[in-house]
Amino acid sequence: MSDKHEFSANGWNTFEVRSLASVVHFPSGLEVKVGLMSPDREVVYREFRWQELARLGAHTPDCSYASVVLQVPECRLTVEFASQGSNLAVRAVPTRNSGGLVPFADVFFYRGMEGRITCDGDKAVADAGFTITSPEGEIDEQLTLGDAVTFVPKEGNLLLWVSENGAPKTAGDVEAFIDHNRKDAEDWEKRFDDHDLQTAFEGMWRSVIWNTIYAPSLGRPVTVVSRDWCVDGNYGDFVLFEWDTFFSALQAAPASRELAYNNVRAVLSGITERGFVPSIFCELGKSRDRSMLPVGAMIVWKLYERFGDKEFVAEVFPKLLGWHRWWFTARDGNGDGLLEWGSDNYPSPHPQWQAHTLQAARYESGLDNSPMYDDVVFDENKCTMQLADVGLNSAYAMDAWALAKMAEVVGDEKLRDELLEEHRVMSERINNMLWSESDGIYLNRYWDGRFSNRRGATLFYPLIGRVASVDRAKRIVKEHLLNENEFWGEHVVPSISRDDPAYPDQEYWRGRIWGPMNWLVYEGLKVPEYGLGDVAREMGAKCIKTFLLEWEEESHVHENYNGTTGEGDDAKYSEPVYFWGGLLALIGLLESGKMGWKK
Ligand SMILES: [Ca+2]
Numbered sequence: 001m002s003d004k005h006e007f008s009a010n011g012w013n014t015f016e017v018r019s020l021a022s023v024v025h026f027p028s029g030l031e032v033k034v035g036l037m038s039p040d041r042e043v044v045y046r047e048f049r050w051q052e053l054a055r056l057g058a059h060t061p062d063c064s065y066a067s068v069v070l071q072v073p074e075c076r077l078t079v080e081f082a083s084q085g086s087n088l089a090v091r092a093v094p095t096r097n098s099g100g101l102v103p104f105a106d107v108f109f110y111r112g113m114e115g116r117i118t119c120d121g122d123k124a125v126a127d128a129g130f131t132i133t134s135p136e137g138e139i140d141e142q143l144t145l146g147d148a149v150t151f152v153p154k155e156g157n158l159l160l161w162v163s164e165n166g167a168p169k170t171a172g173d174v175e176a177f178i179d180h181n182r183k184d185a186e187d188w189e190k191r192f193d194d195h196d197l198q199t200a201f202e203g204m205w206r207s208v209i210w211n212t213i214y215a216p217s218l219g220r221p222v223t224v225v226s227r228d229w230c231v232d233g234n235y236g237d238f239v240l241f242e243w244d245t246f247f248s249a250l251q252a253a254p255a256s257r258e259l260a261y262n263n264v265r266a267v268l269s270g271i272t273e274r275g276f277v278p279s280i281f282c283e284l285g286k287s288r289d290r291s292m293l294p295v296g297a298m299i300v301w302k303l304y305e306r307f308g309d310k311e312f313v314a315e316v317f318p319k320l321l322g323w324h325r326w327w328f329t330a331r332d333g334n335g336d337g338l339l340e341w342g343s344d345n346y347p348s349p350h351p352q353w354q355a356h357t358l359q360a361a362r363y364e365s366g367l368d369n370s371p372m373y374d375d376v377v378f379d380e381n382k383c384t385m386q387l388a389d390v391g392l393n394s395a396y397a398m399d400a401w402a403l404a405k406m407a408e409v410v411g412d413e414k415l416r417d418e419l420l421e422e423h424r425v426m427s428e429r430i431n432n433m434l435w436s437e438s439d440g441i442y443l444n445r446y447w448d449g450r451f452s453n454r455r456g457a458t459l460f461y462p463l464i465g466r467v468a469s470v471d472r473a474k475r476i477v478k479e480h481l482l483n484e485n486e487f488w489g490e491h492v493v494p495s496i497s498r499d500d501p502a503y504p505d506q507e508y509w510r511g512r513i514w515g516p517m518n519w520l521v522y523e524g525l526k527v528p529e530y531g532l533g534d535v536a537r538e539m540g541a542k543c544i545k546t547f548l549l550e551w552e553e554e555s556h557v558h559e560n561y562n563g564t565t566g567e568g569d570d571a572k573y574s575e576p577v578y579f580w581g582g583l584l585a586l587i588g589l590l591e592s593g594k595m596g597w598k599k
């Protein structure tokens with residue numbers, strides 16, 4: 001494990017949510033933002049979002065190097081940032097340039113941060129002792145917006161050099177500095193000899209680090225699902241969905257322990273007064289009415305398996321345990337010992353979020369429009385659905401199991417035994433009440449006793465929850481997961497069975513493939529006692545293939561993928577660079593056995 005380039009909240013990084021072509025220095029707040037202007041120096045582009053993305057380049061956690069290729073109608077623009085300590089070099093190179101556009105750089109202080117920058121001949125000086133120069137460039141006072149200083153090249157490409165009390169450099173020096181850091185970053189990123197695995201690793205990691213932004217209202221950097229969601233959206237300057245954010249930690253872990261920890265800490269900092277991690281935590285507030293699938297303890301356990309860090313387990317354990325204990329105070333509406341999804345009667349900070357409705361309870365499931373909940377009644381008095389959910393109950397059992405492992409790590413054997421007993425009791429209930437012998441699978445069950453026949457991939461969660469007996473696990477996998485009329489196929493695992501009437505919708509949780517769901521199914525196959533390693537291997541290979549289709553073609557890491565074709569862009573609701581599509585890559589990489597992760 002290399003921590004040569006370990007992530008830090010301080011230093012230069014691509015933390016500015018408003019543009020992919022910018023870097024900010026913390027704690028000073030100095031920012032450099034690259035834009036494009038016309039040959040007669042009219043600004044044409046000042047910010048770049050996912051829509052302008054052509055290729056996400058290499059990016060070390062500490063931003064010793066980061067590059068991105070952008071595409072606008074007139075040209076392609078390659079932007080590179082290289083840093084070492086407080087020093088920063090920037091290079092922006094347009095190609096295929098039909099409009100003759102010229103790159104420029106605004107240098108200013110990040111919104112809300114104190115700082116002054118002034119021109120001094122052909123250089124600029126900024127608070128905190130920074131000197132900014134552009135070898136073979138000049139300052140253009142006409143272009144400048146507000147308190148910025150704007151640098152333009154005299155001809156050709158833009159080069160910029162920022163240093164703390166440092167001397168200006170020649171163009172050759174700056175280019176050599178950038179080239180050196182690029183080579184070093186490529187060496188750092190190189191993990192696999194196999195081309196497909198290496199490419200998948202790059203996509204998985206880059207989708208995380210490029211979605212890591214600084215949120216002024218949170219006062220720290222954090223990985224958000226998709227950075228564009230935090231620009232003028234419904235959430236404010238950051239948004240942390242519960243399971244998404246824990247998964248961002250899992251996905252960051254192969255490249256950066258500190259970013260993984262940072263994201264776990266950030267999501268846990270949103271815990272509500274009642275002790276649960278809210279479904280939504282953002283600048284506008286929290287969803288105090290609801291939580292989401294409890295994956296936190298299992299993911300922290302996975303981080304422990306990778307890093308062996310007892311201190312971190314001890315740090316987060318009390319919060320995870322408190323959240324675990326909230327579920328039965330609020331989500332067993334009919335008192336039968338099984339949990340239902342729900343939403344309490346708390347005001348919603350945003351009209352789109354809803355609260356105390358069936359839709360809000362569906363949001364708690366994380367599976368917003370899953371056909372599994374099409375015919376369910378929301379019980380307003382109990383604040384839950386009138387349906388016991390296999391996925392939720394199995395995740396609760398998984399949570400108890402993972403917390404028991406953590407209790408052992410922190411040396412509390414009594415608590416460990418209590419949690420193991422809780423896991424046993426919960427498993428017994430699920431086995432007694434949610435198993436359908438005639439169907440050979442666990443099924444969601446209405447309060448009136450009927451089984452629901454809407455089959456989602458959550459019905460495989462009794463494996464990762466270690467709820468299923470070996471016989472039942474093998475039977476579910478053989479008869480359902482590997483059944484091509486239901487869940488198996490070229491691309492796996494569809495969120496709803498292929499023979500469900502809603503599968504052809506291919507819209508969101510109506511049939512599409514999702515990284516987090518796949519990881520929960522995959523890890524179930526890896527439970528040693530089940531002996532399903534062959535199926536896991538096949539699944540790993542399929543996941544890599546699906547992931548590479550979009551990543552290699554368009555640098556896309558999709559929110560979700562078509563269950564039949566593996567496409568990402570064919571649906572209205574599938575963000576193009578939403579990090580957790582990278583969990584498909586992670587599954588294949590874990591399966592390769594070359595990831596440095598204890599199994
Ligand atoms: Ca119940």
Ligand SMILES: [Ca+2]
Pocket residue numbers: 550553554556567568569
């Ligand atoms: Ca595509």
